[in-house]
Amino acid sequence: MGATLLFIVPEPMSAMRRNWIAVVSAEHVRIGRAAGFMQVCHGKAARLRRIKPGDRVAYYSPTVEFGSKNKLQAFTAIGFVLGGDPYQVDMGGGFQPYRRGVYWLPAEEAPIRPILGMLEFSAEKQNWGYQFRFGIFVISEHDMNVIAAAMGADFARLKTD
Numbered sequence: 001m002g003a004t005l006l007f008i009v010p011e012p013m014s015a016m017r018r019n020w021i022a023v024v025s026a027e028h029v030r031i032g033r034a035a036g037f038m039q040v041c042h043g044k045a046a047r048l049r050r051i052k053p054g055d056r057v058a059y060y061s062p063t064v065e066f067g068s069k070n071k072l073q074a075f076t077a078i079g080f081v082l083g084g085d086p087y088q089v090d091m092g093g094g095f096q097p098y099r100r101g102v103y104w105l106p107a108e109e110a111p112i113r114p115i116l117g118m119l120e121f122s123a124e125k126q127n128w129g130y131q132f133r134f135g136i137f138v139i140s141e142h143d144m145n146v147i148a149a150a151m152g153a154d155f156a157r158l159k160t161d
Contacts, residue, residue, distance in 0.1 A: 019056045019144035021121075022136045025068075026061040026109075029076040033104045038081075041135040043097020048086035051100060051136075055081045056155065058139075058147045060112065060132060074111045078153045079104040110150035118146045 022040045024032075032038055038057060041047045051057070059077040064070045082101035090096050120140050122128035131137050148155060 016052070017054050017056065018052070019058075019139045019141060020051060020136055021058050021060050021132075021139055021147075023060050023062065023132045023134075025066040026064045026072050026074075026076050028066055029059045029061055032059075032099075032102070033077045036082075036101055036104065037099040038102045039097050039099045043095070043099070045086050045088070045098040047136050048098050048100050051081055053081050053083040056144050057081060057102060058144065058151075062129075062132060072109075073113065074109045075147050075151055076109050077104050078107050078148055078151050080155070105148075105153040105155065107148075107151040107153035110147070110152075115146055115150050119143045 022038060024040065028039070038048075038059070057079060058075050061072045061074055061076040064072050079102045082103055084101055086098040086100050088096050088098050116122050116128060119128075120143050121131060121137075
């Protein structure tokens with residue numbers, strides 16, 4: 001019999017919780033999703049320190065592979081940040097990125113184009129992709145709910161086994 005995990009997620013929206021979009025290739029998202037972590041901006045700690053336990057995060061993947069021109073332009077993971085501080089790992093070759101623990105919800109990849117008109121951060125903006133260049137940015141509760149619905153994710157029903 002497996003252990004039961006208990007996650008406490010602040011509901012309804014508290015002034016403390018923020019919603020984030022992080023930008024990473026789909027291949028890197030799949031690695032982090034499988035291992036329960038997020039990593040952004042080439043593993044820099046400063047960006048991850050802005051994110052707090054209970055914050056919600058959605059990964060947007062402009063490409064399938066890092067550095068490729070093979071476009072995806074889809075949301076590829078969604079979840080909430082677990083407790084603890086960012087931690088550093090040794091990937092070898094002197095690369096020691098920082099990561100944060102994340103509980104990734106069951107979800108399907110969702111292309112961004114069908115929901116662009118519903119997202120506040122992109123509304124009526126021809127250059128809607130500009131914010132993605134920063135690697136991570138805060139979005140509204142409304143936008144996170146639109147993304148979650150498009151991905152078939154439900155923050156209210158967390159399954160833990």
